Amino acid sequence: MKVDTIPHLNFSGKTVLVTGSSRNLGKTIAAAFIETGGRVILHGSEENLRSTKSEMESDYPKAELYSISFDLGQPEAIEKAFDQLKSEGWMPDVLINNAAHLGLGESGFLEQSPEFFREVIEVNLFGAFLCSQIAAQYLKDTGKKGSIVNISSLAGRRGIHGRSGYNVSKAALDSMTRSMAQELSGDGIRVNSLVLGYVWTERWNHLDEGVADRRKANIPSHAPSSQEEIARTTVFLASDSAPTLVGSQIVLDGGMDIQQLPATVAV
Numbered sequence: 001m002k003v004d005t006i007p008h009l010n011f012s013g014k015t016v017l018v019t020g021s022s023r024n025l026g027k028t029i030a031a032a033f034i035e036t037g038g039r040v041i042l043h044g045s046e047e048n049l050r051s052t053k054s055e056m057e058s059d060y061p062k063a064e065l066y067s068i069s070f071d072l073g074q075p076e077a078i079e080k081a082f083d084q085l086k087s088e089g090w091m092p093d094v095l096i097n098n099a100a101h102l103g104l105g106e107s108g109f110l111e112q113s114p115e116f117f118r119e120v121i122e123v124n125l126f127g128a129f130l131c132s133q134i135a136a137q138y139l140k141d142t143g144k145k146g147s148i149v150n151i152s153s154l155a156g157r158r159g160i161h162g163r164s165g166y167n168v169s170k171a172a173l174d175s176m177t178r179s180m181a182q183e184l185s186g187d188g189i190r191v192n193s194l195v196l197g198y199v200w201t202e203r204w205n206h207l208d209e210g211v212a213d214r215r216k217a218n219i220p221s222h223a224p225s226s227q228e229e230i231a232r233t234t235v236f237l238a239s240d241s242a243p244t245l246v247g248s249q250i251v252l253d254g255g256m257d258i259q260q261l262p263a264t265v266a267v
């Protein structure tokens, strides 16, 4: 996997944890940080991590890589994982809260069980909360500067029909971004979020006929965001290039957020 990044950005000597980097968007973001010289911690399920780590090792033989698997829905597992990172010299300077429970399936408001709703919030909100709290406390205690980027979604602003748990989790993540940014920026820890519309992932290859075209027709620019574009923007947000970029929500969505109705239904 090769990703074009913004040339002058350099993460040499910085340790970067990208949650959910065992596949899809997180994997591309991890590759972008490797391209810019970062020491990268890959995270996800053990099964997916094995193949992703070998692929990265083969594509980037000089990269310093670490991989760790923990369930973001289990607070004790998160704490244990960060203890391991600390004892092995891999505490992150940069945290990308990318992993998510996509909340597919029984997540319509009336259909979902309280357990399902809780599970989505546990992973997407509490998981990101705890990772951020531990990482930020470490940075503060050691006097290091750092950056946190929360990967969010238009679902937190507008709501995807039938996915209320996911929608709520992303709205809360956006709010948490603002609180974290306010309280942590004075300690040299910048927090921002990337709000995504449609992202091209391999799932697009398995959509029912016509779905991809209908999705594109909903986007003013007629194309989903590529993972590379998002990865480049994430690296920029995490870099020192814009030191006063604090608590912002950068929207990458081809113009979906600014349209009242898609062209196909507007009159």
Ligand SMILES: NC(=O)c1ccc[n+]([C@@H]2O[C@H](COP(=O)([O-])OP(=O)(O)OC[C@H]3O[C@@H](n4cnc5c(N)ncnc54)[C@H](OP(=O)(O)O)[C@@H]3O)[C@@H](O)[C@H]2O)c1
Residues within 6 Å of the ligand: 019, 020, 021, 022, 023, 024, 025, 026, 043, 044, 045, 046, 048, 049, 070, 071, 072, 073, 097, 098, 099, 100, 101, 102, 123, 151, 152, 153, 154, 196, 197, 198, 199, 200, 201
């Ligand atoms: N794809 C889109 O169109 C889109 C649109 C807007 C926003 N986003 C956001 O972009 C981010 C990435 O999306 P994606 O499409 O790349 O997601 P994805 O393909 O479903 O990948 C999710 C990643 O998160 C990990 N993960 C999921 N649940 C976890 C848990 N309980 N504990 C630990 N790791 C867990 C997965 O690990 P394993 O698979 O190895 O278990 C995987 O690496 C998410 O925050 C999503 O909300 C995506």
